[in-house]
Amino acid sequence: MTAATEELRAPSTDLTDLTGQVAVVTGASSGLGRRFAEVLAARGATVVAAARRLDLLEKLAADQDRVVPFRCDVTDEADRAALVARAEELGGVDVLVNNAGWAEALPAAEQPLDSFRRTLEIDLTALFALSVEAYASMRARGGGSIVNIASVLGMVGSAPVTQSAYGAAKGGVVTLTRHLACEWARDGVRVNAIAPGFFPSELTADMFADTSAQQWLRRNTPMGRTGRGDELDGVLLLLAGPGSSYLTGQVLAVDGGWTAR
Incomplete structure (x- = not known):
């Protein structure tokens, strides 16, 4: 056995261990954000x-x-x-999960401009601003990981779902993820995104309560079902932890095959 082979077969460290790290999760009061906080704390x-x-x-x-x-x-x-300052008091930002989001299901021709602006402000502009704040803390610590929560609706059209503003904002998150990743890579700050398909949350509550909508989702998802909250755990821990040390600027769709159609 060669030295190179021996090195490859050597036991690796726990690639999901976040002991001693400080993570910030926005939109953590319910739904996916709450679970993200629980999963990171458990590790x-x-x-x-x-x-x-x-x-x-x-x-x-x-x-x-x-x-x-x-x-x-x-x-x-x-x-x-103040949020970043609180994380600094605890040691500094190692991981930022930009999960806070907002959406209104309105046909594009009927959506007030103020509603469109509000969606972009919450889902894209605030994400950018908080990422910049966190980047300064991460750079001072020698690196970190930013995980943006995008959406499959930022990668493909949403029709017949009327979510043009949300799709535009999440499409911006997809592209912003790539740009920030390239700008900050030399500082050890990785920026990636998760693009969930259809998962139960406050934003999808009406859709999940509608039998015909559920049937449509199952019919159009290659895996024939919607996602479970725990099915985002693995990709979150991958992107947040040391297992993705050479991974940046990527958008991982967790969607049962929705974007592969």
């Missing part, structure tokens, strides 16, 4: 769980020793700065 990270609904964050923290609740409106500049 050893101290998680600053951020959202506007502090009462729900405090309930999450009561169940998870490593979760620190923090009220934050991601569209507010002072709130974003």
